[in-house]
Structures are given as structure tokens and as C-alpha cells.
Amino acid sequence: MRPTSYLDGLFIGRDCHTIGDNSAVICDALVGKASQVHLYAYKQAWFLCYRFRKTLNRACIISSQETAQFWMDAAAMVTLLKGSFPWLSISRKLHILMIHAPDFLDAFGSVWLYWEQGLEGWHGRYGQHAARYPGATSLERAAACMRAMALAREAGPDGLTR
């Protein structure tokens, strides 16, 4: 047995939008295999998701009207899902979407500008350079990496992006 990535590793990162872009294919595949009530609610949920997905993933300051629409769409989608599919549990992503994202968007005007892509980037950078740092244990290598990164800040705000 070997661990297998979900959907063969597809739809990771920006490719995750492919699923939403092709939601009609999923709905068409469900015709005749699911009840009409479920299928209708499923299509409606996809439609609402499509609307707020564009707002969520846009790197600009969102207007107040669009923010209000985002909140209504997210709440309507979660309500629809929870009301139409009793077995559905509120996952943490849905919780983020319904509780935190609208408030954050309302206060700061954007979600994309505040997300922490740098943190994700540090995973790869650390895995690439950790072997170069001296240390017998992972803790020692982590300490060496921390010292090096502390010094790296002296390169200047635009020294490494020049």
C-alpha cells in the first residue's frame, strides 16, 4: 500500500479552479444517478460558489456592495447545503468561508492581499536548504536555518528581489 494523492495530485494550487470551472460536467454526470431534489440543490450550490469564488480569489480591494453579496452568497450556500443534505458536516473550510472570510473582507477590503503565500513558500525553501545547515538533529538544523534567515533580512527590502 502506498499513499496516493487525492485525485492523482491534480487540482493543487491554482488548478483547483478547474473543478469549479467544470461543475456542469459533474452535474451532468449526476443526472439519473441522484434524486432530483438533491441535484437541484447541488446545482444551486455550485452556482453560488461560482459567484463568491471570484471575489475570494481576486487581488484587489473589493467594493462594499460586492462584499455584501459575497456574504449573502456564502451564507446562502452553506444554508442550502445544510438544509438539503442532512448528513453534511460543516467542515472547517465552510466555517472559514461563512464566518471569517466575509468579516475579514468587510474590514480590510480583500482576502487575497492578506493571505500568507509566503508561509507556504517557506516550506519548500526550508526543505531545499535544510540539508546545508550544520546539525546532528533536526532541531539543530532548524536553529541554524533560523540564524541564517535572521541574517538574510539584512540583504535589504529589495536586495533579493532585485
Place this chain on the structure above:
Amino acid sequence: MGTWQEWARAQLLASPLSAAACLPAVQCRQAVQASAAGVATTPTGLGDPCYDRLKRERRNERAAAPPASPLTPISLPFRQAGFENQLAAPGLPLPAIPLATPGHAPFTEAARPYSDASAPMRVSSGVGSAQIRTINRVHGGGCTTGSSSAVAAHMAGECGAATTLTLLPGHGRTALTAPAPAAAQQPRPIDPDRRLPLAPGVGASPPPSNLATEPPQVPDCQQFLESLLKGKYDAQRDEAVLEDIANASFLRGDRPEIRLRHKNGRVRVYSRQLSPRKALVKVSQANKRKAAARRLVGDGCGVAARLQRGGTPPSGGPERLSVSEQVGLVAALSMSRVGFNRWRLASGGARSGLASLPELRAARREMYSLPGKQVIVTRSGAHLASLTAAIQERVTALCDADLFVERPVRDALAVPNEAGTAAAFVAHPGSPPSTEQDMQVTLGLDKGEDPATVKIVATIINQPHPNSPFNTMMVGVCPCGNDTDEELASMLGTLLPQVSALLRDGVLVRGVRRLVRLMPGCDYAAQCNVVEQNGATATQRCLRSQRAWWPSKQQASLDAIYGTLQYVTGGRHLPEATHFTDRMVIAGGTPAVGEPGTPEQHSSVVRSPLLAVNSRQIGTIPLDTTQGINHRFLRLAIEMMMVSRSATEGAADGRQAAAAFSLELVKLHQEKV
């Protein structure tokens, strides 16, 4: 044939039979060959319907035309060598013989330029005559056999010269005479296009003399154009020729479509289509094509174009890096000291401007003494000694470089509640009033890589490109096997006092102290691990109580009791969200509900928060959120199908059908990627 001619000649003079008997008889080569082979054939070239039609037309023209001036028949003035003693056939009325113009003496055999086109053809001069005359086919003058009008002109010029030794002058064609006896022994070449005219003087008046002597008038382009504009050409009759002329004119340009009409009436249309030779090319060819496109288009790419636009290159000139910057660059690039020294020596040593190794060591020791650069190592991991000092260094550098960016906050954080009054916010640390200028810092931690390590990263939002990894700040690295609550508490045990100090002291921005607005980010914050539990209304109770993706009645009942659905039934701004935060700050904890280890106990546990901040400032990762929701939709599709099938065919069949449908979904999406 000879018998019939003798019989017909004995008939009444000027009768059709005698006239027909006077016609010259021609035997084709095929006939001769066929007769030699003993096969009875019919000579070709006789009875051609086209020729008959043209002959009738000429006859009608002659009848309608005024009588021509009488011509005195003369004997054939054979002047060429070998023909002096040959006379016309007696008893056969000879036509007026148009002589060749003096300036166009007949070519000899050796001087014949077009041997095939001017091949001599022998025609018998009369019945019973042994004399054989040689004529040449007439070409040139713009006459072509493919055109009806050209054929008519050709035949008109040929009318009076069929039995002569005359050649139309002026077009490089000439007559060739050959000794008749020698030619008589040769097989007769028969031109299939050749028309055999009637003998002149038989049943028709002699043709005008100028038909054979004068070259056909070829109009020049201006005349042709004028005639065409005047409508002298019949559009219907000359349509084919006019279309050929138009095609010949238009073919020189770039036309998307070329229309050609063949002689047989078939029309072919050639269209110009541009298609790449290779749709997919490799990198090298792609680069060449891009370079060619840039040259052709001149799209303004490249250094020269950028300079023309007034932009500045990334590095306008040699910049001198300070020693501390060189230390930082070496550390950021993970460059070894030996490698740096070799690079320095290769660049000219001290003249390169790079610091020597002793200078680097001294600068590094000095930098390590700074509070923002110090690192402490605990049992949980390596952490910065002072988060406040590190952020202050960075902010100072941004201000010095004039890269500090103000990020105003909307008043949405102070919106009125459902009662219409201003919300009574508790003064949370890290949540200054929106009316004050603040310093926005996100703090997130995430586990990744193999072996797993938890990275704690702080980001200063008040700068351009805050999400660039080089603009972020690594606060701690903690090797972590299982992300349990105890390990998480150990990691944050070193960090949280520093965060509290940062929120308390603030940061100096251009000499003015500002409060820090802290935004917990990433999944850990969203799971309420930093602000700890959300009370009984929390969705994610703790790390141990991960939700089972499989549908569960027990889980559904817990959701019905503690789920977040109650939020969407309330007002616009979720009063519970601020309420629980206030409550967490005040209250220390609530006794758990249910037996230990049960889902009820996990779902209802309430503990005091490790770090209490305004929950409305919890940042989210949009891409991860989108990805998680999309995947949840996929699972929901499978669950729908399984529920529907299980209701009708049983649970086992439902699971099998769901497994097959999941594979179908994977296949569908792989086709779309």
C-alpha cells in the same frame, strides 16, 4: 476513291459531284499506316463539324460580300530551288497566289526555328496530278486554336492560302519548301487541327487577297481597354477569354482566391491558406519564433525599448553593497564562505568591492548581537528571541527605503449591532480602533515537509508585495511529529509572550509609535487553535476531533446541536462571533459536557484561549478555502449518488456504485486538465 473521282469528274461541269471530285484528297498518316497494315480506315480531318461550320460561314460571307476584283491567275512562281520545273496541275483552276512579302524570304531547312510547328504538309494540287505541293501550317499572329474567334481569324487567313506555298509573315514563322518527289515518298503528317479548305474558285468567289497577306491586327492594351469599355466584346461569348485575362492580371497580386477555368469548362478555385508547419515546437524553436516576432512587430520588449519608454533598468549601475548586506545576501543564498571568497577573488579581490572573509566574520558577530537577530532554542524548536525587535528592524528598513505602505482599515469592525447601537467591543489586544493608524502584522503557522516541521511566519502587510517569501519573516521552526494540543502549546509557549509584548509596545514608524493589528492566519488560526476553542458553537473543536468525512448520524446530530448553522439565521454581523471572543477573554473555561473521549466531550469542550484576539481579524487562505470547498463538492456528489442508490438497491450496491462513480469523476476531471 480514285474510281469515284473519275466517275464524278465525268458528270456535268460545275455540278456538286464534279466540284467534290476536284477536292484535294488527303491521306493521313494513320490511314497510310493502316492501309499498309491492311486495315480499312477513314482519313481524319475530313468531315470535321467545326470545319464544316466555318466553311459554311465563309461561304455565306463571300456570297454577301461585293464581288472582288478579278484576279489574274498566274502560274505558280516557284522560285525556290527544285521547284522551277513544277507547274500547277492542268485543268485545275488555281487561285490567285499571294506571294510572300519580299522582306520575309523563306527559311531553309537548316534555318527553320521551329521544326515541329512548321513541319511541311503536303497537299495534292489536283485530281490526277502528280505534283505535290508543300505548305506550312500557319501559326502566330495571336491566333490560338482554343478560341473560337481566333479560329475564325485563322481560318479566314488560311482560306486563300491552303494550296499555296505562302506563309504569313511577321511572326517568326516561315514557309518551308521541300522537293516534292522526296516529300511524296514520306508519310504524310496529318495535323488534327488542320482544316482542309475547298479549292478556290469552286462554288465560291475567291477570297480577298489581303486575308492571307496581312497579319491579323492585334490591338494594344489601350485599344483593348477602350473597346472593352465601349462594350464591343460580347460578355457572354467572350466570357472565358475575359476571365482568363482577368486572372492573368490579378494573379500577380496577393489574392486569397484564384479562379481558373480550364478549356474543358471545368473551374478550379485555389484559395490561399496559411498554416504553421509545426503547431507544437520545442523550446529552442519557440524562442526563435518569439525573437522573430519581436523583430517584426517591434512590440517594445527588451532593454532598448524599456529605456525608450523612460523606464529604468533593474540595476542602473554598479551598486556598492554594504558589509551587512553582503552578509545577508550570503545567508539568503546559502552560500559557503569558501565559495564567496572564490567569487571575490575572481572578481578582482579588494577592487571588486566585496568584503573579505575577516570583515564578514566581524560583521556577522556584530549582527548576531542585535536583539532582532538572536535565536533561542527550546525543546519545541528554534525561535526568534524578540519578535518586536525583528519587526522593528524591518519597519525601520522599510521606512528608510521609503517602502512603507499605509493600509487603512474600514469601519466595518465597529458596525452597529442588531439593536442599532454601537457594538460594545472589548479592547482586544491586537485590535486597535480603526480610526488610528496601525501596523498590520499577520502571524501564521503551518506544518509541512517531510520530516514535518511547523513554521511560524510573521508578515508585515505595510509593504509592497507582502506575500513574497523574502518579504516575510520566519519567527520559528519547530520539528513536529504529531500536532497535538500539548505540542502546539509548547510551540506557542515561547512565541505568545513575544506576541503579547509586540501588541503591548507597538512599533515605531518614522518616530511615531503605532499599535499593531495582529491577524492570525492560516488553518491553525481558523481552526481556533490560537484563539483556542470557540465554545459550544465551535465547528472545529480540537485537533483530536477531526471530522469524519463519511456520513455519520452521530456527527449529524452533533452538528445539529453545536453546528454553525445557527450563525446564518441571525443578523448580518454574527453577534455570536464577537460575543464568544469577549467571553473567552473574560472567562477562564467551561466544564466539558459528556464522558471523556466521546464526541460530545470533544465537541463541547471550552478552554481558555492561548491568545485572545478579535476573531474578525482571522485571516483566511483563499486558495486553500476554494480548494477545500471544491473537493467537498466532489465528495458531496459521490455521497448523493450513494444515498440515492442505497435507498433503492441497498447499502452494498450503493457503496459499489459510489466507488465506480468516483473513478468516473476523476476521469472526467483529468480530461479537463
